[in-house]
Every structure is written in structure tokens, then in C-alpha cells.
Amino acid sequence: MATLLLTGLGRMLGGPLGGAVGAIVGQTFDQAVLFKPKGRQGPRLGDLSVQTSSYGSPIPRLFGTMRVAGTVIWATDLIEDRHKSGGGKGRPSVTSYSYSASFAVLLSARPIRRVGRIWADGKLLRGAAGDFKTETGYRLHLGGEDQPVDPLIAAAEGMAMTPAQRGGAYAVFEGFQLGAYGNRIPSLTFEVEADAGPVGVGAVIGALTGGAVGGEVPAAFGGFAASGDSVRAVIDSIADAVPLSISDDGTALTLAGAAPGAVIGAGERRAAAGGADDEQDSRAAAGSLPAEVTVSYYEPARDYQAGLQRARRPGPGRGALAIALPAALDAGAAKALAEARIARDAAGRLRRRVALGWRRMAIRPGDRIGFAGEGGRWRVAGWTLERMALALDLVRETSAPMLAPPAAEPGRGNAAPDLVHGPTVVHLLDLPPIEDVAPSEPRLFVAAAGPEPGWRRAALLLSTDDGGRWQPIGATAAPAVIGVAETVLPAGSTTLFDAQNAVTVVLLNDAVALAGADDPALIGGANLALIGEELIQFGAAEPLGGGRWRITRLLRGRRGTEWAIGGHAADERFVLIEAEALARFTPPASAVGGTIRVMASGVGDGAGAAEAWVEAAGCGMRPPAPIALAAMPLGDGGFALRWTRRSRDGWLWRDGGDVPVGEPEEAYRVSFTRADGSVRAAAAAVPTLVYPPADVAGDAAHGAQVTITVVQQGGLAASRPATLVLSIG
Template identity: 50%
Template sequence: MATLVLTAVGSAVGGPVGGAIGALIGQAVDHTVFAPARREGPRLVELAVQTSSYGSQIPKLFGTMRVAGTVIWATDLIESRATSRSGKGQPSVSTYSYAASFAVLLSARAVLGVGRIWAEGKLLRGAAGDFKTATGFRLHLGGEDQAVDPLIASAEGAATPAYRGSAYAVFELLQLADFGNRIPSLTFEVIADDGMVFVSTIARALAAEVSGTTALAVGGFAAAGGSVGAVLAMLGEAGGAWFAPSGAGLVMRDAAAATVVVADEGFAASGKTSARRARAVAAIETVPRTVSVGYYDAARDYQAGVQRARRPGAGLRDVSVEVPAVLEAGAAKTVAEAMLARAEAGRVRRTLAAGFAAMGIAPGDCVEIAGESGVWRVADSSIEGMVTTLGLVPLVPASLPASATSGRVSGAVDAVIGVTILHAFEVAGLEDAGLSAPRMTVVAAGTGAAWRQAALLYSIDEGVSWVAAGATAAPAVLGTIAVVAPGASTTLVDLRGAFEVILAQADMELRDADAAALDRGVNLAVLGDELVQFARAEPLGAARWRLSGLLRGRRGSEAAAGAQAIGDRFVLIEADAARTFDLPVSVLGRTVRVMASGVGDATPVETRCLMTGASVVPPSPVHLVCAGEVDGSATVRWTRRSRAGWRWIDGVDSPLAEEAEAYRVTVAAPGGTRDVDVVVPTVSVTAAERAAGAVVTVRQRGVFGESLAADLIVPA
């Protein structure tokens, strides 16, 4: 009877849709919660897979939900080519990258925003709003005044819809290298409403004729997968609510609804007492042994979770109910236990005879029987003569909150990329062969552990033109100097001095190196402008390290030894973390500007490199000695060095690495200064110059310029 009555009411209120709602409500009134019935409500799996087909349902979102959405527009793959050259005389290398622009429809009602975004299960956008892959991004919230997206309009023309009333996201030139050069499967954390949402609020938004309040609130809900009636029926089942006619509409009620006290007047109304006061109890086997509730668990990045309630006693039947709403584990457990308790209470059915005054009590109302305890829900009612007969089902009080765990949580890592840290410098070539062009070395890392690469540009004409230089190499280990070691000999191991450095990230590490490893060039670092090797790296905590067992002034950088200041750069030189660029000879003596732009950089990061020639000019001569002659003059000798063969593995003279051996020598004395060019490592000082305390300065001449000076004061 209730089915027919409520179907008629629903049709009167809401037309065919209202009729469907009424029919479903009537079925809920006529049967217990777990009576077999065909359900076509939403399912947990429906929001997990991104689609792009016509006719796909777009859910109406409430609270905060993770949904895949539907691709509604996309470009073909966009190919980009970058050409770089590793060195002078080397062939150019072309690299290709691919990107795509597309739009994803998220909700059939307006939303407040989008939080995290997953691509292939990994975070594309973190909780802080940072993207892990380069892309442009716009979110259209779904307002009724929503404007057309400019990118879609530029491609599709004047007929482009604005999708007013629907929320959608637009990605512009999403780089696809991380996703196999295809548009990845995305899921979005959509914030449609602020905070928890009552199921009655959701019901009222879906069907205007529904009103009322219920105790159950959810973190999020997606209304999709079936008719409005099916969605409302599922919400009512989960929350222990039901629908009853109220004026021209329906009201959603639960156990907390107001009650009406009725008296059992069966004796006075008629002599059919046994019929009107019948009480039936179904067998315990009709009640499920277990009830399982599937739900979305926010603690598990909105993955599906299951909570179960069990009862003791006889019975074999298990019931599974999918509640495609966001719940905490404890709340889902509470729902399962409440559903099981309602099923047990539903075994009892009572028929009560009331007087004519009770004819206003309708199915769905709550009543108390005078002189008895407990609250009952009216399942059906009939009027015969002056007697109102009510079919009653007992209500159970709200379940106490249950405790439960979400189980093992293995959510996607939300590592922060941070901004790019960029260093560019010129040092002597790290190979044993001399370089044929000035070389700039570029290293980079990020302030966040997820930083991977940044696009590079450089300019040799103070920004008038820029050269696209591809991307940075692997993240370098770098930081700043916190404690400066005093200057020390560059020919001995410094066992007393120590640097302390602070690395850019806590997870960056340094390691010790034995003598053999040091000989191979391990643990070579730039500190300020000096190249230093260290044998011992001691962690001090908070990304701070103490470096000792120092080899100073490596590869001809002794002039910078001891010239560091606190805050100067520290960069560990590793082949896979450095990009090198061979530049034209014209850059010598000039500054090269270098610019990097990573995913986490709001604006490009820039640094400068002064090209002094350190990579191509000879190192300064060493071992200057003076020998007096019988005529009072003196002969100054020295040992040349080479910018090739730094390891000196064969024990003989290092290769010259220049076109010819040549030196410019300056002899300065109080009586005057003279320059002399020589092609052997020796020069004569006159007796007068020697007597005046002359200073001899020697510079080796190379293909690209002169070395730094080596000085000797000639003893009188």
C-alpha cells in the first residue's frame, strides 16, 4: 500500500522523477532494510577511471571527493625540439619533448576548489598546490556567470561552451615525458563544500521536494550512477533515515525525529483484539550475520575501504553495502553496526489499533505507545470504519561511535619540489686532456627533495640574445659554507683545518674517501672559487657536515685557497650532476648569464659566471728557486705545470698541452722594471737588480692566455 501511495505523492510533487522517488521510498517502507531489491545507485568504482566518451555521467559533488572526471577537450600531442652542443667541434644533439593541452569535467554543480591531483597514482599536484611536472593550469568553479576558457576558445572558435554550472579543469601544455608521452589518467581532490555535509543537505540539493535533517554527515559524496531516487534511497539506508510525505513534499527522518504518543485502543474500537494487537518476530536467520560497508577513506587518499559489523548466533547470510561517500574508518564502522542493529530490530513487527484521532498519522511517522517504552516507525496505515490500524517497526537508538583503523596507509608521496638553486663556474678541465675551448660548468638542485630538472638558457652578450641549452643534469649535492678553514699548503694534506657546510636538503649526503679514491678524483668540491678534496665527511645534524683531511688548491686553484667567506657556495663535483658548455674564445674576460626555470620556480632563477680563463689557461709555474752567480748576478728557475695530465700517472713530465713552451717574466727593482720573454724555465737577474732586492714574476703563456703569476723575491 505504501508503495502505491507514495508513488502517487511523488508523481504529484515531482512528476516522473518524483514518482520514481516515491516508489523507492514506498519499497523502503514496505520492506526491512535488507529485503532483496534491485539497486541502481552509485558504486565505489564509478569515480576512479577517467573517461572521454559521449554520454558519460558527470557526478554532482558534495564535500570533498576524489574523482577522475571526463575529458571534454584535448589537443593533439605538441612536439618541441631543443638543440644543444656539448663542446666545440662536437656534433649538435636534438632532443624532443611532447606536451598536450586538455580539459577535464569534474562536477555537475559548482565547487570551491581543487586540492591534490594524481597522475597514474602519483601526485601531479601536491597539497601545497605545487605541480611536480611543468604545466599551465586553470580551474573553472562552475558558477552561472562562468566565462569561456580562452585556450579552448582559441582552438574551437565562437561556439565554445562555457559549461556554466559545471566545474572543470584545463591543463595547458602539460609535459608528457613522465607519462610515456600520452595524457595520463588523472584523479582530482575536489572541494565542493566546506567541511562535513549532512546527507539530508545532499538529498535536498538533489530533489527540492525533500527536506529534513539527519544525524549522519559525510566528508564527501558523489551523486552519480543511477536515478535521483536510487541515490536518495542509498543515502537513507546508510544514515538510518527514511522518507515520509510532508505537505507537498517529502521529509527525510531518522530515529531522532519527533514522536507522537498513541494509545492502543483495540478493545474499545472492536472486538478483533488479536488481529489489531498482533506481534510477529522473524527468525534470527533472516538477519545478516555480517554487514560490510564499502566507503571512500580520506586517510587512504580516498581509496576504497571496508568496515564490517558481526553478530553472534545462528545465520549464514552476509550483506555488503557500498556507500560511495567519504567517511572516517570509525564512522564507517559505526554505519555498519547501526545497519546491523536496525536489521535485528526489524525482525519485530507490531500491528496496533488506534482511534479515529490517529488517522493523521502517516507512514514514516514516529510514535510511542502509551504505557510502553520504545519508539516505533509507522510502516503502513489503514482506516476501516472508525479504527486506524498502524503497522509498526521498532527503532533502535543511534549507535555509539565505533573505533576502527584505516589499516596500512601507503599514500602517494607528496615530496616538495621547491625552487631551483643554480651555480655556474669555470674550473680547470676535469679530464686529463687539455680543453680546446673555454668551458663553463653548470650545476643545479632544488630546495625540495622532489626537484629533478630545470630548463637552461645562457647569454654571452649580457642578455641581448639567449641560447636554449636543454635541461640541467641530475640534482647536485650543494649548499653553503658555514665555517671557513684557514689557508694551508697546497702541497701537503691539511690535517688541522676543516670546513663546515650546510647542504640544501636534509637528505643530501657526503661520504668519506680513502687515499686511492682521492687519487681518482673522488670528493672534489668547489668551495667559493677553490677546488678542494676532502677525505672525511662527518655529519653534524640538520644537513650540516664537517669536511676534513683536505687537499687544497686542486687543479691550479691555489690562488683562491683561504679566500672563502661564510655563505659562499659548496658544490660537490660529480660527472652526472654537471652540465658543461664549451664557449667561444671571445667570452674570456666577460660574464656569462645563466638562467634556469624549474617546475617549482615562479620566476626563472639567474646566476652569472665570470670567464677568467681558468678552464683553458696554464696553471701558474711552481718551485721558483734562485741561484747566485760568481759575478753577482742570479739565475731564477722554475717548474712548469700543465692543464693536462693532472694525475701525473706515469711519473715523468706532464704534457705541455700548449703550442709551445713560453713565459713572460717581469723583473721589478727599485731602479726599474723590465719584461722578458723566454722559452725555457729560467731567467737571469743582473747583479744590480739582485742587490736592489728584485722581485721576479713568472707567467706561462698558453694558447688562450697567460697563467696566474708566480713570484719570487731574489735575495741580495
């Protein structure tokens, strides 16, 4: 400031010579008073690693591409949602709670272009494809001078109390689900692209100074975060790693280039100095220099985690010089900065004081000069003007050419996997009892998964009025193994292993694998799967590629589903029945017998939620159908009807004895459907019934055949029928 004022005043009073003298006096005043070095508070790596919301926190000005935490500038209270499930039949209900919040995070004090990945507590929240791993609304304000206020913040705070944050880029999260983060707002970091491609050091300094400092520096960063208590502090933090030299020509500050700006002839030095004895060279002791230089930085190859590269010099030294550079660099570039600083300090041991004539007064501190007949360059560290002679204090600079970055290892980071969640596929299942204890109330199961490897869970909604109203019932379980049957499964025997038939299934996610099971494992219930409506077990699974599997060595009609053996078709559902992959819920008892629908909505579904439905028959409450129904002729013209009962309890035959009935009482309804369609019924309390001659004769009067069905009466529902067609004519 004084340099510019006194230069102009000197020119007015004394012409060009007066202007030069005024520039010298003003520059001395600026250096000694106005721009005297102070304890700096520049940007450190720690400033970017922790998300804060305290008043006075510096907001970085971002350049290039960086990963930053930002500052929470607005947040709502946590919003509590409760969901009640269970209850009835003497069981207590369970109330679960979930929490969400809306908040805004300020990212940069200058405009940006875009935000890429976002991490929450170190795990990916938003992937490179722009997909979110947790359910949330999201808006990004780029920081333009014309950006409007955010509608959510305005609705909460009022339009008059909501700043638009023009010139500052910020992100708004709406309804962020907090369950995966301990019901708190997690620590968020953002991959922010402020400028396209690498950014030059000169461009950074020019932007920070509002164009007051111009020029180019042969160095660039992948990204840089400028913060601190002053622009000077930021420039000083850069100068620790990158050689900077700012010259003042009285009208502007300029980043001095690497090449010498002036070359001093040998005659000039002798004439001005009056003799060689007036020129002084000095060399600092080698032990006064750092023996090691470390550069800490942000490593893009490791998701912008902090990295450190070091360089050492041989010989004695005084400890290590640590440089914390809030910039994104690759490992080789960071190591090159450390090695360049070692070389620069080594060259800077040599100092020179030289006197020149007043005609060289245009040389300014920060300029680089050379000497005729002598290689290398020198930086002007200071000068004085006395008796029309200019004395320069010079520091030797390294003249080694810039080589390719040295080989350096960035280290192995713990990168969060970036897996796209993708859409949801859901199946609603009305299954017979799949556990040893029979249920005492209606129970339905939801199996869900996705074709993408990142699919994890989806929220569930239930409708018992065919989609008229929906209510939340929690979330899906672990991803299920689901797919479709590519081929039709033929009918087979339920009494022995079905070694004749096979079926090819195509799994939804081709990264999932099936595995075979030996006979003891099958007897224990392994590899239970639903194809269409039939439950099977499979002992062998052969991969065919592309998510296709051929499954063989089958056990058919498991858990009482033998009624579905003959009704298979191509492209019907395949679901591997695993307890941890099934979400269970109890529908209202009044809904049994009607249509029940579920809707599954995951973070990758958007507005297109997956939906499934079932005609709820309460299969878990129905006893298995009786089997081995037979009619034994009696000598009097009648028949003895016999069948074998089964039970919902104890599917594993553990002790060789008969299984319990599994119902409050044993009861059967036997129906006789005559050839003309008329029906008469009888009841039985044991699995036998006498079909007397008189009834046979009466039924025969309506036709030569009668269809006999036996249904077991359960405490909650009736079984499917066992059927026998008997000739009586």
C-alpha cells in the same frame, strides 16, 4: 504526484474524509506505478577513481570534501619542443624533445568552494600549500552562474563555440609539462571542497531533490559524490547504509525522524481489530539475514583512498552484504554504519500487522509509530484501507541508542610526500678538468638546489650577450650540495694535508649532510668541493647544527687551483663537486673570454628566476700552471731556469711514471718583466731554459730585479703563469 492530485480532488468532492480517501488511493497508485522500484544505477566507488572523457559520463554533484577524478572536457594536441645540444669537434649533436598540453577537467555538476591537493598518476601534483610539483599554468572555475568563459579555450575554439560551464566547476591546465608522465596527460584526481565542513544526509537529499524532500537525518558525511541515472538511485545508495524513511502527508515528502510520530493505545488496537487474534506478529528466520556487512568508502586519513570496514553477527547467515558508499568517512564512522546495519536487519526480522480505526488515516508509509506500554518503535512499511479500517504492515526497528563510533583501524596508506619545491639557487662554474680525460672544447657546469626539501629540477636558459637574448639549454641535474662559507679559509700548503686550518660552511638545505673520507678515498678524488675559486678536498666534517658544518683535514689547491688559495672571503660559495649533480653544456667558442649568464626557473620560482654569471675563461681547456719554477746560478753569470710541467690528463698518479703532456705538443712562453715594466719573451719546448749572462746584464740595466713568468701553451688555451722574482742587480 497522484497522491497530491487525488487528495485535492477528494477534498473538493467529499470534504476531509474524501481528501483522506483520495490520498490513500493516490498513494497506492504512486507506489505501484509511478514510483515502482526499478533496477537502480546509483553512484559506485569505481565511478570516482578513473578519469574519463567519454560522452555520457556522469558528472558527480559534490558535497563536503571529496577526492574525484573528473572528466576531461577539452584538450589541445600535444605541443612538441625540441632542444639541440652538443656537436662540434667531431662529436654528434643531440636533439631532445619535450611535450606539453593544455586541457580542462570538469569536476562537479554543482558549484564548489575550492580545490586543495591534486594528484597525477597517484603522485602529488599540487601540495596542500598550493604549490605545483610540475610546471603548468592553472585556473579554477568554481561553477557560479555568472562565471565567464575560459580565455585559453575561447582563444583556441572561438568565443561563440566556448561554453562557460555555468553551474559546473572545472579546472584548466595550460602548458602542462608531460615529461614526468610518459609524455601523456596523466590520470588526475582532485581534493575538492564543495561545502565547508561535514554535510548532513538530509541536506544532501534536500539539495538533490531541489527541496522537494525536507527533514533531517541524524547522520553526516565528510563528503559525498552524487552520481547515477536518477535522484532515487542516489537516495537508495545512501539508504543502504543510513536508515531513511520518507513520509508523504499529501502535500510534501518528509524525511521521518527517529522518534515515533504517533503512539497507538492498547484500546485502539482492540476496538479496531475486534479482538487480539486479528493482530499478527511474524519473525523471519535468522539464517535469511546476511552474516556480514561490509561498507566501502573513502578514507580521508589515507588521502581519500578506498577503505573497507565490516561487521559480523553471531549465528547462521547467508553470505555478506556489500555496501558501496561514495562518501568520505573516518574508519570509526564507517564501521558504525556496518554495525548499525547488522542491528537494523536483526530488529527487522520482526514484522507486525495491526488494524486501526479510520481516524488514524493520517499515518503514512514511512512514518514511525510506537505502542503504549511497549518499548521500541515500528516503521510503517505498508497499509490498506478497507471498510473504514486501516491495516498497517509494520517492521520492527532497533531502539538501541547511538553510541560513540567504535574503534577502527583505517589502515596504512601509501601517501605521496607533500614537499614544497621552493625557490632555486644556482651557480655557474668554469672548472678545470674534473675527470681523467681532458675536454677538447669549452665546458661550463651548472650546480643548482633549493632551500626546501621538495626542490628537484629547474629549466635552464643561456645568454652569451649579457642578458640580451636567452636560449634554452635543458634542465639542471640532481640537487647539488651547496652553501656558503661562514668563516674565511686561511691560506695553506698544497703539498701536504692542511691540518692547521678549518672552515665552517652553512648548507642551503639543512636536511643535507656531509660525510668524511679516509686517506685512500681522498687520494681517489673523494669529497672534492669548490670554495670561492679554490678546489679543496676534506677528510672530516663535523655537524654544528642548523645546517652548519666544520670541515677539516684539507687538501688544498686541487686540480691546479692553487692560485686561489690566498683570496678567500666570508660568505663565498661552497659547492660539493659530484658528477650527478652538475649539468654540463658547451658554450660557443666565441663566448669564451666574455660574460656568460644562465637563468634557472623551477616550479617554485614564479617570475623570480634565479640567475648566475661567469667570466668564461675556458678553465677546462687550460693546462695547469707550471710549478717549482727556480733559477740556478751558472758560473758565467747566467742562470738555468727549471720548472715542472703538469697535465690536464691523468690527475690520479696510477703507475708512478710521468703523466702525458695532454696537449698536441709541449711548448712554453717565458716572459721577463723588467723593473721599468718593459717585457721581453722567449720560447721553450722543454721545461728548462738558459738565462744567458748577456740577457741578465741587459735586464739589469733596467733595474735590480726581474720578474720571470712561465706559461704552458696548450692546444686550446694557455695556462695561468708560474712566477719568480729574481734579483739580478
